[in-house]
Amino acid sequence: MQNIKNILKTSLITIIFLLALTLIMTTLNYFNIFDYKIINIIKIIIPIITFCFGGYNIGKKATKNGWLEGLKLSTFLSIMLIIICVLLKKFKIDYLLYILILIISSMLGSMLGINKK
Numbered sequence: 001m002q003n004i005k006n007i008l009k010t011s012l013i014t015i016i017f018l019l020a021l022t023l024i025m026t027t028l029n030y031f032n033i034f035d036y037k038i039i040n041i042i043k044i045i046i047p048i049i050t051f052c053f054g055g056y057n058i059g060k061k062a063t064k065n066g067w068l069e070g071l072k073l074s075t076f077l078s079i080m081l082i083i084i085c086v087l088l089k090k091f092k093i094d095y096l097l098y099i100l101i102l103i104i105s106s107m108l109g110s111m112l113g114i115n116k117k
Helices: 002-030 036-061 066-087 095-115
Strands: none
Touching (some): 066 095
């Protein structure tokens, strides 16, 4: 039960962090501070950073197997992202590679988090 509570709490923190960074990026795009090409790169990097941050947070709370905790967190968040994309009808097969990169990012973050205890 505690494990599920940690995953849900860290997921909420990760989603809030993701939304905050997306809001900042959207504001900067609205005022034309960055070029369109840079915005496309930032759109890819922001979720990778947030998944790594979420993995780091859950890794700090784990006692062993940090990579497994990161895998659990990223699988939960990835399923949520896939459901949202399917509902919005924007899901493509290429998106699965991006999901795999997010999962690896979260696993690496949790490995760093468990070692920083």
